[in-house]
Structure formats: C-alpha cells, structure tokens
Amino acid sequence: MPKTFDFFYDLGSPYSYLASTQLPGIEKRTHSKARLLPITLGGLRKVTGHQLPPPQQLKYMSEDTGRWAEQYGVPMRIPEAYPVSTILALRACIAAERMNKGEEAMKALFHAHWAQGEDISRAEVVEAALSRAGLPGRELVAATQEEEIKDALRRNTDLALARGVFGVPMLFVGDRSFWGNDRLHFAEAELRRQQ
Numbered sequence: 001m002p003k004t005f006d007f008f009y010d011l012g013s014p015y016s017y018l019a020s021t022q023l024p025g026i027e028k029r030t031h032s033k034a035r036l037l038p039i040t041l042g043g044l045r046k047v048t049g050h051q052l053p054p055p056q057q058l059k060y061m062s063e064d065t066g067r068w069a070e071q072y073g074v075p076m077r078i079p080e081a082y083p084v085s086t087i088l089a090l091r092a093c094i095a096a097e098r099m100n101k102g103e104e105a106m107k108a109l110f111h112a113h114w115a116q117g118e119d120i121s122r123a124e125v126v127e128a129a130l131s132r133a134g135l136p137g138r139e140l141v142a143a144t145q146e147e148e149i150k151d152a153l154r155r156n157t158d159l160a161l162a163r164g165v166f167g168v169p170m171l172f173v174g175d176r177s178f179w180g181n182d183r184l185h186f187a188e189a190e191l192r193r194q195q
Contacts, residue, residue, distance in 0.1 A: 003032040005191060006172040008160050009106070010041040011093070012086040014065045014078070015181040017114040019169040020106060021074045022184055030191040036102050038090040041168055043157040068181060075115035084121035087153070088144050089113075092126050094152045095143035101135055108133035 007023065009016035023034045062078050069076030089109045096105035112118040112129035119125055123141050131137035143149055160170070164177065171178045171187040173194065178187040 003030070003191060003194065004035050005032055005187065006037055007034045008037045008039050008156075008165050008168055008170045008172075010039060010086055010168050011089050011106070011109050011113060011120060012083055013041060013168045014061065014076070014114055015068075016169040017110040018065060018068045018072060018074070018076070019171075019181040019184060020110055021072055022181075026184065026188050026191070030188060030195070032191050036093070036097070036106055037156050037160070038093045038106070038153065039157040039160045039165070039168065040087060040090065040153065042085075043154075044160060044165060044167070075111075077115060077117040079113055079117040079119060081119040081121070084119055086120060088123060088141070089120040089126050091144035091149045091153055092130060092140045094156075095140045095146075095149050096130070096135060098143075099135075104133055104135060105130060105140065108135065 007019070009020065011017075027033055065076055065078070093102055093105045093109065096102050108129045109120055109126065112125065113120045118129065120129070127137035127141045129137070130140050163172065167179055169179075169181060171184070173187055173190040176190055178184070178190070
C-alpha cells in the first residue's frame with residue numbers, strides 16, 4: 001500500500017488550486033497518495049484571527065499566481081466574483097468522496113473557479129462543473145444539504161485546527177507540516193526521506 005500524505009485545501013484558495021495541479025506528479029515520483037481534506041478557510045480564520053488580505057496583497061497575489069501558473073503550465077484566472085463562499089462546493093467534494101470521486105470533484109471545481117473564472121458559490125455552477133467532469137452533478141449538489149456531509153466538512157476543519165493548520169494549502173507528511181504552494185518540494189523531499 002502506498003504511503004499517504006494529507007492535503008488540506010479550500011477551493012477559494014488560488015494557491016490550493018496551483019498546489020493541487022502538482023499532486024499527481026508528487027504521487028507518482030514518491031509512490032504515495034494524497035488524502036484530500038477540504039476545509040473552510042473562513043472557519044480557520046474565525047479561530048486563528050486571520051483576516052482577508054488587504055487590496056495590495058490581493059493585487060500581488062494576482063500577479064504571483066499568474067507566475068506560478070505559467071511555471072506549472074496550467075490555466076489561471078482570478079474570478080470576477082472573488083472571494084466567494086465555497087461551502088457548497090466543498091460539501092460537494094465530500095459527497096463525491098463517498099463515491100470515491102473526491103479527486104475528480106476537487107479538480108473539476110478548482111478548474112471551474114480558477115481556470116474558467118466561474119462563481120462556485122452558485123449551485124448551478126457547481127452542478128454544471130461536476131457534470132462536465134462526468135460526475136452526477138445534480139445528485140452531489142443535493143447531497144450538500146445532508147447533515148452527514150455538513151458534519152464531515154466541520155470535522156475536517158476541526159481536524160485542521162487540531163493539527164495546527166492556519167492557512168491553505170497545507171500538506172502533512174506524518175507529523176511534519178508544509179504550508180503553501182511554494183513548499184511542495186520540501187513535502188516531496190520528506191516523503192522520499194520517509195521511504
């Protein structure tokens with residue numbers, strides 16, 4: 001069985017999107033598998049006291065994420081509606097995980113939001129993005145209202161807080177944490193070290 005590592009993310013984080021595009025390569029090179037853990041960055045912020053970035057940082061972030069996207073060879077577009085609530089879309093990822101399709105849902109929704117600039121706070125956008133990826137979009141959006149799914153997202157966020165997550169993306173290799181898209185090479189090195 002391959003070694004696993006944890007990937008905490010929020011679909012509203014452009015750096016989570018960029019990092020997610022690199023997971024397949026890390027998995028292949030290290031013979032490991034990412035355990036995908038969607039969390040609410042807003043829930044983290046409430047507890048940790050982090051605020052939304054000021055306009056100057058958002059402008060820089062737009063330029064910086066563009067550079068990373070170019071380096072990775074992936075599409076990147078800051079959505080007109082940003083930031084938006086990602087709770088519905090995150091719940092859809094958890095619902096998809098019940099079908100062992102969490103990775104596909106995550107990729108589809110990241111692509112819709114960060115490559116196509118779509119507003120993933122809207123149920124019809126989430127449904128369409130999932131359906132385009134060959135997933136049962138309507139069924140997954142309906143499942144976002146189930147208490148079991150809502151509770152699972154809260155548990156993931158609580159787990160993140162308990163493990164010391166203060167932002168996303170954050171990867172854990174065992175007990176060692178690596179925060180940010182620009183720390184992926186350190187996480188990969190740790191996976192190799194632990195082999």
